[in-house]
Amino acid sequence: MGGGDWRPVKRTRTFEDVLAQIERRIAEDGLTAGDRLPAERQLAEQLGVSRSSVREAMRVLETLGVVSSQVGRGPDAGAVLISRPDSALTDLLRLHLGLASLEPREVIDTRHMIEQWAASRAAAARADTSALAAALAGMDGARTAEEFVEHDTAFHCAIADASGNRLIAAIMRSLRDSMRRYAVEAVERLGDTSILRADHVRILEAIDRGEADEAARATSEHLAHAYPALFPGEH
Amino acid sequence: MGGGDWRPVKRTRTFEDVLAQIERRIAEDGLTAGDRLPAERQLAEQLGVSRSSVREAMRVLETLGVVSSQVGRGPDAGAVLISRPDSALTDLLRLHLGLASLEPREVIDTRHMIEQWAASRAAAARADTSALAAALAGMDGARTAEEFVEHDTAFHCAIADASGNRLIAAIMRSLRDSMRRYAVEAVERLGDTSILRADHVRILEAIDRGEADEAARATSEHLAHAYPALFPGEH
DNA sequence: ACCACAGTATGGTCTGACCATATCAGGGAG
DNA sequence: CTCCCTGATATGGTCAGACCATACTGTGGT
Structure with a gap:
């Protein structure tokens, strides 16, 4: 057990990073219920992670009543911020x-x-x-x-x-x-x-x-x- | 647009089925905090779904403070039921x-x-x-x-x-x-x-x-x- | 009795593909 | 011109398979 300056390579899971990024974006851009999040594939590319990780983050947000995912195309499709605690x-x-x-x-x-x-x-x-x-x-x-x-x-x-x-x-x-x-x-x-x-x-x-x-x-x-x-x- | 006996092929998402199955199992087997859930791959095979769907269900349960996932091997590894609301x-x-x-x-x-x-x-x-x-x-x-x-x-x-x-x-x-x-x-x-x-x-x-x-x-x-x-x- | 090391089961991540759905953009019929 | 049909497209949902990091397990040597 050597010195105390050991640093883990990775403390947080990828989807947790994604969550933090989304939360930061919500706070910085002042997003509120009704606003849309980027599409999963787009978000994955922007953050440099796989779509799976983005999806797991989405699942968390959905579980917490913060987003609602709609399939299809158009203004109502995609991940929309809601407020359903x-x-x-x-x-x-x-x-x-x-x-x-x-x-x-x-x-x-x-x-x-x-x-x-x-x-x-x-x-x-x-x-x-x-x-x-x-x-x-x-x-x-x-x-x-x-x-x-x-x-x-x-x-x-x-x-x-x-x-x-x-x-x-x-x-x-x-x-x-x-x-x-x-x-x-x-x-x-x-x-x-x-x-x-x-x-x-x-x-x-x-x-x-x-x-x-x-x-x-x-x-x-x-x-x-x-x-x-x-x-x-x-x- | 024919008769009204149309039946949707699928109303719920796969991971929601998984969630329901896990919840049912918890109720029927009387599982409580400390008990282990089957491994992701095993659960996927048992339920006939992909591992991704099982993982998304796990993410939900984790978000709700019901399970905790530990990597590695041994008695403490895998998805363990907890109770952390x-x-x-x-x-x-x-x-x-x-x-x-x-x-x-x-x-x-x-x-x-x-x-x-x-x-x-x-x-x-x-x-x-x-x-x-x-x-x-x-x-x-x-x-x-x-x-x-x-x-x-x-x-x-x-x-x-x-x-x-x-x-x-x-x-x-x-x-x-x-x-x-x-x-x-x-x-x-x-x-x-x-x-x-x-x-x-x-x-x-x-x-x-x-x-x-x-x-x-x-x-x-x-x-x-x-x-x-x-x-x-x-x- | 102890320890080093290979084996293995676990979750974590990525890639790429395909499906179902809902809108959108054109083109043809009226 | 309007209306409707149809293919294109963007979106989430799912799957299969691979690889990695981790942490225990067992084995064999010391």
């Missing part, structure tokens, strides 16, 4: 739940925290509640548990949207997506959803009146009602 | 911040929400505070802004860890990582960090005494102190 977060949560490295309880608690915060914020900002009302109406017309959960999800995501924080909204949407299966089971187990409906109305009205504390409280109690159905074994 | 979240946030699809304010608010919740939870659970104390000591010995922020980050992440929710902790870590640059600038702008230190002591003691509300309040006020330095332009 939602699906990336959803995939991330789903996989880590599958690996049992995250427990449902942790996801539920996170959702509780977010939702309470969002409801309070939405009320304070006197946000528009038409989306919430529409989701509520959808829940009334639901004929199956799946359909009910669909509109329930829309309701709760609408609250997150109304908070005005897109990061919160994206996390909320991902949490709901990754928990969808559990939610459907819970609704089926519950049977009567009238209590949930009353909760929703209370939340909506609190936001409508701009009562932040009441909105947070109503949300918290609503989730307390829903929890036993989600965790039938616990108490 | 942190880096994936960090990359996601950093890129979307760079795309200007997320504003710093949204990240800051999210952090505020999380930290308040975590402090309250940690206090309620009477969590061990030795990690917090250690981080606090590190801040006292810090000679540069970078060093200070380093230990400050450790302090706040320790609170998130103490909440017992790994998802929250992962989000917290990612938020801090993606905001590191701003934090360093803020500390340099602030100069005197004695106020921050007093805040930290107050938070730590509240958690130590199990006073959840006081812990949340102290955290909130601490962040209120730090905000002006983060957004010097606003008021």
Whole structure:
């Protein structure tokens, strides 16, 4: 073990270099959603790497919800910058739940925290509640548990949207997506959803009146009602 | 344009099939962190696809913090299942911040929400505070802004860890990582960090005494102190 | 018992080819 | 002139095969 001045020939993989270059270009050129990246073959030539490496970098960016690749020709073809953190977060949560490295309880608690915060914020900002009302109406017309959960999800995501924080909204949407299966089971187990409906109305009205504390409280109690159905074994 | 029974030859890309297969295998075989996936060539042969497609799937899983690839030979080589949502979240946030699809304010608010919740939870659970104390000591010995922020980050992440929710902790870590640059600038702008230190002591003691509300309040006020330095332009 | 060295399985990269798709550019029919 | 058909073309998606660097494994010699 000689001196400490050893230097690795190569620390980063080629596709990581490509990623760094693309990220640098995004920052320097001020690219935003909607702008196009060079074609794969072109990018490979520009950076002096193979197309495979460029493709692997593209896959990473696509996974992170930063680009969308379209085949064909024309203005819409190629790699276009987008901004869709939602699906990336959803995939991330789903996989880590599958690996049992995250427990449902942790996801539920996170959702509780977010939702309470969002409801309070939405009320304070006197946000528009038409989306919430529409989701509520959808829940009334639901004929199956799946359909009910669909509109329930829309309701709760609408609250997150109304908070005005897109990061919160994206996390909320991902949490709901990754928990969808559990939610459907819970609704089926519950049977009567009238209590949930009353909760929703209370939340909506609190936001409508701009009562932040009441909105947070109503949300918290609503989730307390829903929890036993989600965790039938616990108490 | 004949009848409507047209069937697409292929709706999903090959690497997406591979991803689905791997995910299915994880679920069915109950694989968890530490288990190994088959080698790329072997997987390609098993699934009847090219190695490139397998590699692209691997890149996705790696991006999501689900596998780690090691070259060479032996028990530690190959694709090993891991569970590291942190880096994936960090990359996601950093890129979307760079795309200007997320504003710093949204990240800051999210952090505020999380930290308040975590402090309250940690206090309620009477969590061990030795990690917090250690981080606090590190801040006292810090000679540069970078060093200070380093230990400050450790302090706040320790609170998130103490909440017992790994998802929250992962989000917290990612938020801090993606905001590191701003934090360093803020500390340099602030100069005197004695106020921050007093805040930290107050938070730590509240958690130590199990006073959840006081812990949340102290955290909130601490962040209120730090905000002006983060957004010097606003008021 | 130890060590040096060839063997080998692994991921990382490159090349070149072919396919499917979607637009684009012309040319012919009306 | 307009409309539609058709071939050219640019794009991502996939494949096959090769080579390299790395890191363990086993073997044979000391």
